[in-house]
Amino acid sequence: MNAVVGIGSSPKRKEDARFVRGKGTYVADIKRPGMLAGVFLRSEHAHAKLNSIDVSKALAQPGVKAVYTGEDMKADNVGGLPVGWGITDKHGDPMKEPPHPPIAHDKVRYVGDAVAFVVADTIEQAQAAAEMIEVDYEVLPAVVGLVDALRPNAPQLYDDVPNNLCADWELGNSSAVDAAFENAAHVASIELVNNRLIGNPLEPLAAIGEFEFASGRYTLWTTSQFPHVVRLLMGEMVLGIPQHKLRVVAPDVGGGFGVKQFHYAEEAVVTWAAGKLGRPVKWVAQRSEGFVSDAHGRDHVTEAELALDEDGKFLAMRVKTLANMGAYLSTFGPNIPTNLYAPLLSGVYQIPSIYCEVKCVFTNTVPVDAYRGAGRPEATFVVERLVDMAAREMGIDKIDIRKRNMIPKEAYPYQTPVIVEYDSGDPLGCLERSEELADVAGFEVRRAESASRGKYRGLGISTYIEACGLAPSRLAGQLGARGGLYESATVRVHPSGAVTVLIGTHNHGQGHETTFAQIVSDRLGVPFEDIDIVFGDTDRVQFGMGTYGSRSLVVGGAALSQASDKVILKGRKIAAHQLEASLEDIVFEDGTFSVAGTDRKKSFQEIAGAAYVPFDFPLETLEPGLEEQSYYDPVNFTYPGGAHFAEVEIDPDTGIVTLERYTAVDDVGTIINPMIVEGQLHGGIVQGIGQALFEHGVYDPTSGQLLSGSFMDYCMPRADNFPQLVIEPHSTTCTHTPMGVKGCGECGTIGSPAAIISAVVDALKPLGIAHVDMPASPNHIWNIIRNARTPVAAE
Amino acid sequence: MQISFSLNDEPVTVDVDPSTLLSDLIREQLSLTGTHVGCDTSQCGACVVHVNGDSVKSCTMLAVSADGGEVRTVEGLSKSDADLHPMQIAFRENHGLQCGFCTPGMLMSAIDLVKNNPDPNEAEIREWLEGNICRCTGYQNIVKSIIAGAAAMRAAS
Ligand code: FES
Ligand code: FES
Numbered sequence: 015m016n017a018v019v020g021i022g023s024s025p026k027r028k029e030d031a032r033f034v035r036g037k038g039t040y041v042a043d044i045k046r047p048g049m050l051a052g053v054f055l056r057s058e059h060a061h062a063k064l065n066s067i068d069v070s071k072a073l074a075q076p077g078v079k080a081v082y083t084g085e086d087m088k089a090d091n092v093g094g095l096p097v098g099w100g101i102t103d104k105h106g107d108p109m110k111e112p113p114h115p116p117i118a119h120d121k122v123r124y125v126g127d128a129v130a131f132v133v134a135d136t137i138e139q140a141q142a143a144a145e146m147i148e149v150d151y152e153v154l155p156a157v158v159g160l161v162d163a164l165r166p167n168a169p170q171l172y173d174d175v176p177n178n179l180c181a182d183w184e185l186g187n188s189s190a191v192d193a194a195f196e197n198a199a200h201v202a203s204i205e206l207v208n209n210r211l212i213g214n215p216l217e218p219l220a221a222i223g224e225f226e227f228a229s230g231r232y233t234l235w236t237t238s239q240f241p242h243v244v245r246l247l248m249g250e251m252v253l254g255i256p257q258h259k260l261r262v263v264a265p266d267v268g269g270g271f272g273v274k275q276f277h278y279a280e281e282a283v284v285t286w287a288a289g290k291l292g293r294p295v296k297w298v299a300q301r302s303e304g305f306v307s308d309a310h311g312r313d314h315v316t317e318a319e320l321a322l323d324e325d326g327k328f329l330a331m332r333v334k335t336l337a338n339m340g341a342y343l344s345t346f347g348p349n350i351p352t353n354l355y356a357p358l359l360s361g362v363y364q365i366p367s368i369y370c371e372v373k374c375v376f377t378n379t380v381p382v383d384a385y386r387g388a389g390r391p392e393a394t395f396v397v398e399r400l401v402d403m404a405a406r407e408m409g410i411d412k413i414d415i416r417k418r419n420m421i422p423k424e425a426y427p428y429q430t431p432v433i434v435e436y437d438s439g440d441p442l443g444c445l446e447r448s449e450e451l452a453d454v455a456g457f458e459v460r461r462a463e464s465a466s467r468g469k470y471r472g473l474g475i476s477t478y479i480e481a482c483g484l485a486p487s488r489l490a491g492q493l494g495a496r497g498g499l500y501e502s503a504t505v506r507v508h509p510s511g512a513v514t515v516l517i518g519t520h521n522h523g524q525g526h527e528t529t530f531a532q533i534v535s536d537r538l539g540v541p542f543e544d545i546d547i548v549f550g551d552t553d554r555v556q557f558g559m560g561t562y563g564s565r566s567l568v569v570g571g572a573a574l575s576q577a578s579d580k581v582i583l584k585g586r587k588i589a590a591h592q593l594e595a596s597l598e599d600i601v602f603e604d605g606t607f608s609v610a611g612t613d614r615k616k617s618f619q620e621i622a623g624a625a626y627v628p629f630d631f632p633l634e635t636l637e638p639g640l641e642e643q644s645y646y647d648p649v650n651f652t653y654p655g656g657a658h659f660a661e662v663e664i665d666p667d668t669g670i671v672t673l674e675r676y677t678a679v680d681d682v683g684t685i686i687n688p689m690i691v692e693g694q695l696h697g698g699i700v701q702g703i704g705q706a707l708f709e710h711g712v713y714d715p716t717s718g719q720l721l722s723g724s725f726m727d728y729c730m731p732r733a734d735n736f737p738q739l740v741i742e743p744h745s746t747t748c749t750h751t752p753m754g755v756k757g758c759g760e761c762g763t764i765g766s767p768a769a770i771i772s773a774v775v776d777a778l779k780p781l782g783i784a785h786v787d788m789p790a791s792p793n794h795i796w797n798i799i800r801n802a803r804t805p806v807a808a809e
Numbered sequence: 810m811q812i813s814f815s816l817n818d819e820p821v822t823v824d825v826d827p828s829t830l831l832s833d834l835i836r837e838q839l840s841l842t843g844t845h846v847g848c849d850t851s852q853c854g855a856c857v858v859h860v861n862g863d864s865v866k867s868c869t870m871l872a873v874s875a876d877g878g879e880v881r882t883v884e885g886l887s888k889s890d891a892d893l894h895p896m897q898i899a900f901r902e903n904h905g906l907q908c909g910f911c912t913p914g915m916l917m918s919a920i921d922l923v924k925n926n927p928d929p930n931e932a933e934i935r936e937w938l939e940g941n942i943c944r945c946t947g948y949q950n951i952v953k954s955i956i957a958g959a960a961a962m963r964a965a966s
Binding site: 300522732 | 841884902
């Protein structure tokens with residue numbers, strides 16, 4: 015296919031050519047000359063003092079090159095892992111930000127905290143030696159639960175963090191909310207838990223550090239979603255390596271979902287060790303290791319209330335959330351349950367006032383940070399469960415109550431009471447179409463049919479909105495971001511007219527090599543095959559903030575679009591010279607520069623060639639070359655949204671919840687590649703359903719051991735858990751992004767958990783159940799059914 | 810100890826430690842990194858290869874048990890981009906992959922399924938994939954790919 019491939023079509027993905035043949039290059043596939051293998055010894059205790067570590071036996075093992083402890087790194091002035099986003103508590107004080115050494119010294123604070131790093135010729139030798147390290151732990155009482163950690167006599171993780179409280183944060187006008195509640199006709203309230211999740215991208219984390227003596231340069235290969243940010247954080251703040259002496263490469267990465275958007279201790283340790291040893295050092299996480307070393311997601315406990323008038327119109331919302339930070343602050347940890355959570359509490363509804371208070375709490379668990387959706391699924395879950403609860407208590411149909419309170423299409427742009435202003439959307443349009451596709455009208459017949467087989471059937475709904483395309487730097491800065499959130503792209507046109515794009519986002523499944531090539535093909539009229547997208551290498555790509563928060567197309571694509579415009583302008587200048595016309599008279603269309611109103615023209619390829627052969631260029635006004643760069647900083651977030659319906663059947667004898675139907679109608683703005691968007695929605699929805707039905711990161715409350723620490727105990731969604739999903743776009747155009755795009759990577763994960771739980775609760779209606787916490791696993795549901803106070807037969 | 814087997818139709822003789830897993834032999838010693846390792850509990854299926862024509866989780870098999878046998882990895886499905894296996898084409902055509910990490914295992918499992926069941930229905934495919942985890946695609950397009958791949962394999966045979 016040697017043709018222009020435009021916006022709105024679905025060419026097959028460029029990246030698949032290597033992936034289907036097993037020719038991708040993931041970090042674990044890379045071998046460097048003289049490479050050594052590294053293994054971490056990790057704490058088996060949730061909380062303990064490190065009295066001493068004896069590495070002498072380990073050092074004496076065959077093949078062992080070094081054993082490093084936290085003390086060694088401290089003695090070498092290695093810094094702690096930085097936090098990329100600081101928050102301020104409700105009294106104006108900065109959050110508590112205790113040091114986070116890459117390898118623990120003095121104390122370990124969770125099961126999995128690194129205690130030592132062994133480097134040997136082979137992985138087997140390193141593993142064997144790690145077992146010979148003698149650690150004298152003085153075990154301390156541990157606390158893993160949010161409510162427990164705030165109790166007055168709870169074990170304290172840090173001497174200078176009273177009550178384990180990192181920050182007591184708030185957003186909104188509490189007195190306006192209090193007043194609205196006093197005058198409310200009805201108040202619905204709910205207590206809920208947002209279960210801890212472990213993201214588990216299928217490729218485990220891995221890192222290789224290398225030091226080249228001749229140039230004094232370090233290279234880190236890492237499974238990262240944002241290599242430039244790792245270069246900045248690790249280089250400047252942890253290891254003191256100047257930016258120009260550090261290259262970070264994130265090659266093919268096997269899924270991220272947020273888990274790979276943090277700067278991890280392991281990255282710093284392999285890089286530092288490579289410098290010490292003068293040889294490359296590789297670490298690859300075992301899966302069960304990743305369970306205790308990858309950052310986790312979610313883990314909230316929330317109390318929420320909604321005030322309504324007698325017609326079921328929303329008046330105000332009050333939310334109090336405890337959010338687990340784990341034992342240390344991960345890169346974006348404190349930002350997720352605050353800035354990416356509370357501003358979404360208005361959902362797609364008109365709610366005059368909202369107040370939210372979030373207590374960020376330290377516990378003896380793995381650090382918690384962003385996981386697909388990051389804050390926004392948690393907010394959606396609160397809003398939608400509360401709305402269901404209100405509908406049920408006031409005897410209003412749950413679809414109807416939503417329609418009554420939705421922001422009408424013509425009310426956009428809509429300023430919420432919680433900072434954000436939605437630019438565009440049509441929630442009612444999404445809901446009505448979704449209702450139709452889900453055949454809501456036929457549900458009662460299906461319910462009766464299930465009941466005839468002794469099964470409970472339920473219909474659930476969720477609407478949602480998200481703020482993505484992270485992020486306007488100005489706003490982010492006001493909210494505590496410690497860096498900008500723009501994106502950059504370079505369009506390099508070669509003399510042949512072929513194009514290499516250098517972009518700061520990172521592709522780890524999203525299809526950027528294809529989507530971005532479509533944008534360039536569309537803009538410049540260059541054949542799709544003649545365009546390569548380069549990402550993931552700080553030595554090749556100028557700069558970038560990486561991929562997370564559904565930002566790649568929204569922010570990176572915008573930078574690419576702007577850089578393409580600059581190429582066209584430069585091309586017009588060259589064409590004006592070549593065609594002896596004035597710049598104003600040169601038009602560019604379908605890959606051709608022409609003098610308006612004449613048949614004089616030059617193809618894009620001809621102009622590209624001319625750019626590099628400037629024999630007669632007026633050099634004072636026209637430089638040779640055809641390469642342009644653009645940095646784009648968005649003016650607002652984008653606000654994808656939608657309406658999802660889930661239909662489940664529950665077997666009362668086993669507690670098994672079977673998903674029978676799932677319908678999603680989403681507003682993702684302009685769609686560049688429909689095939690890829692649909693794939694993103696599929697994956698996101700299934701991850702959200704995973705949270706609702708299967709996945710649960712569980713700690714033993716006393717010992718602090720992670721009980722769900724492998725694929726045997728942590729239930730990942732499998733192929734046979736799902737029917738075919740019904741998906742349809744219902745897009746409005748974003749008013750402030752160059753192409754009208756909104757982003758789609760997180761939509762599914764945000765919308766689906768609430769839809770599933772709404773369906774489960776609806777199914778259990780005959781038992782008088784008002785809420786079910788996630789995951790609605792067979793054991794959980796079976797117990798609920800068994801304990802229901804007034805069991806009645808399925809209707 | 811020394812073992813000999815056929816790997817993607819080429820004879821191979823190697824020295825391996827008796828405790829070496831087939832996945833490690835293939836990836837580390839023989840540098841065929843298309844076979845992936847996604848777990849340590851034999852759950853994810855990223856490591857699936859064919860041994861004597863049947864799909865096997867190579868992380869669960871000792872390398873020495875391949876002695877004298879025939880091993881095929883994802884790299885052995887096609888020699889060039891122009892000569893893809895119908896199942897590879899079907900995955901590409903139907904967007905059956907995103908990050909590509911599960912893909913080699915999915916392909917090898919799918920081909921074995923079709924060998925045993927040339928015309929699998931959706932439920933059979935979903936059940937067969939019980940041992941293959943994909944975190945990206947939600948399995949939707951993988952199922953679609955396998956239906957298309959099976960049809961193409963039938964047409965080709
Ligand atoms: S690596 Fe073999 S099953 Fe996961
Ligand atoms: S495509 Fe990423 S795990 Fe399947």
